[in-house]
Amino acid sequence: MENDKNNIIQELTQGDYKYGFVTDIETETxxxxxxxxxxRYISAKKNEPEFMLEFRLKAYRHWLTLTEPTWAHLHHPPIDYQNIIFYAAPKKQQTLNSLDEVDPELLKTFNKLGISLEEQKLFSGVAVDAVVDSISVKTTFKETLSEKGIIFCSYSEAVKEHPDLVKKYMGSVVPYTDNFFAALNSAVFSDGSFCYIPPGVRCPIELSTYFRINAANSGQFERTLIIADEGSxxxxxxGCTAPMRDENQLHAAIVEIIAHDNAEVKYSTVQNWYPGNKNGDGGIYNFVTKRGFCKGHNSKISWTQVETGSAITWKYPSLILKGDNSVGEFYSVAVTNNYQQADTGTKMIHLGKNTKSTVISKGISAGKSNNSYRGLIKVSKNAINSRNYTQCDSLLLGDKCGAHTFPYIETNNKSSIVEHEATTSKISEDQLFYCxxxxxxxxxxxxxxxxxxxxxxxxKLPMEFAVEAQKLLSISLEGSVG
Amino acid sequence: MLQIKHLRVSINQKEILKDFNLEVKAGEVHAIMGPNGTGKSTLASVIAGRDIFEVTEGEILYKGKNLLDLPPETRAREGIFLGFQYPVEIPGVSMANFMKTAVNEIRKYKGLEPIGGADFLKLMEEKKKLVEIQSKLNNRSVNEGFSGGEKKKNEIFQMAMLNPTLSILDETDSGLDIDALRIVANGVNKLRTKDNATVVITHYQRLLDYIVPDFVHVMYDGKIVKSGDKHLAIELEEKGYDWIKQELEANASI
Structure with a gap:
């Protein structure tokens, strides 16, 4: 995997520039x-079929009836939705001439993460000889994947090439009526990823948005749809561990996952968007709705997330366990430093018999930040013999930060077992001195x-992600003690 | 190697060490004995660089350098090792990872390349044998779920891994049964060379049956009040610390 990645980066960065220059049309907003x-403008720009426009308009009209949720343990100035550009297609990055023009702090972080020079240029927006173009990357991967019948493409492409799948599944897990930000996303989403794994197929490589560089530019309102058919x-x-340069302040993404009978999906995220500076100025507001649907028997979906970026994180990757014997997992590390705020957790909705869920949440707060875990475990009447185990730990660095836990548990049958364990600890002076x-x-x-x-x-992270995530944790907490 | 001159140390305005003096040369083993609350552990912490104590007077020279100017990690890299009375648990950090980090930090300080994976594992195996530690140590979290005896063995194991010049063992014998005591003491003896030195802090003479000191010092009320050879420890064991107190009071009344 690591090799594949290197080869592709190498191939692309050393090859001739084949795909033309960025045209004016592409910077249209x-x-x-x-x-x-x-x-209507967005839908027309994207040349979308009628059903998409209808979906967007319904979502927009519904959004008008909603107000921004206020229940999260987050504080920020009101967002002025009439002062945001909702579509820039695709957003053109400011191009720098060499790494010398890049913020030295950013370069230091790149070096600590062990990111190669070529990739550094890529992430910081320096013009490279050959632009890693989404089209070429897709081509390389598509060949490997199409042999197995796997579809992995941009959402826009899926709308055109696979409208039946999109029609069938879009909004089936996160309907536009779900919440304020889901409605907003459904109305204005720019692009994102689409993935379909046919019955019985085991995807031979880790699918990564990293290879779909255009996803990094697809703007504030990204949308992902993953469908794992029977036994796949x-x-x-x-995401990736490199700090992402991003001019957009508001992000409201949607991820929908569907797992049919005996299918398994493992979804890993590393989120490292701009968290704002040490005084709490700037930074991304990240309001995400991620949900998986274990539709089939014996299906399994797991979320693993490492959240270190964004000024504000509002995110609850959840699972609906409908199929009998289906399994849901949520593993999370959320780090907040300086003035960052995170309200994150999960919902596990047990509907099928013998369903099982595991929640391991590790919050780390430093500086003057606030880190909250919010989790719902709901076991319905029919979900007999179901089990949940939740472990929710908070680690505090210093005495000016906060850690909060908001667990909600609802069980409606007597044969199920729900366990919740929580701890709060500090890095002790004794531990530090020992080191x-x-x-x-x-x-x-x-x-x-x-x-x-x-x-x-x-x-729980894929190997190559795990090593970088470890480094990322240290970097995010630099200067937080002592 | 180590010269402590007229050292005065306080914590929260309370003076713990009062005009403390000690000289340790390469190749020597010193034992510091004394009743509870006389400042033995404070001495160990101050040498290691714990910042909760305030040095109000005096100096500590180590290999000719002013030790009090150095942060604790530099002292460690310069070869000072503290065997903790209460070793600290660090959940989730494997002993292998912890030791590898420590070994490589010290190597970096000395201008050496990081140790290779295979060499490191070999080193771990070799040093584990020294303190008769079972093979599972590498993947266990630092001191987490260790028994009292295991924790103390683990301290000596770390000492063996880091190969210090000056080791200060703070109550390494407390909480050990007789077999563990023998194992720990054997470990220390095997690590003894003509170039390094050890300061053993203990309440009881029994550790000194196994680690034979060149000098024994008795501490009372923040300073050394009596020094001698290994026979002093035996005398102390027979007569108890009251003997020292009475002697001091007798001297004071003259």
């Missing part, structure tokens, strides 16, 4: 603000202790 016209398996990775006395300096000691604490979750 929608008028500022949100109205029915904006929605896929491991999907979203120092062995010759390990403060920063490395914190990194060791924090990574030890988050190990259970990091172990």
């Amino acid at each position: 929608s008028p500022i603000g949100l109205s029915e016209d904006t929605v 398996y896929v491991s999907y990775m979203e 120092l006395q062995r010759g390990i300096d403060n920063e490395s000691a914190i990194s060791l202790i924090v990574n030890g604490y988050a190990k259970e979750v990091l172990n």
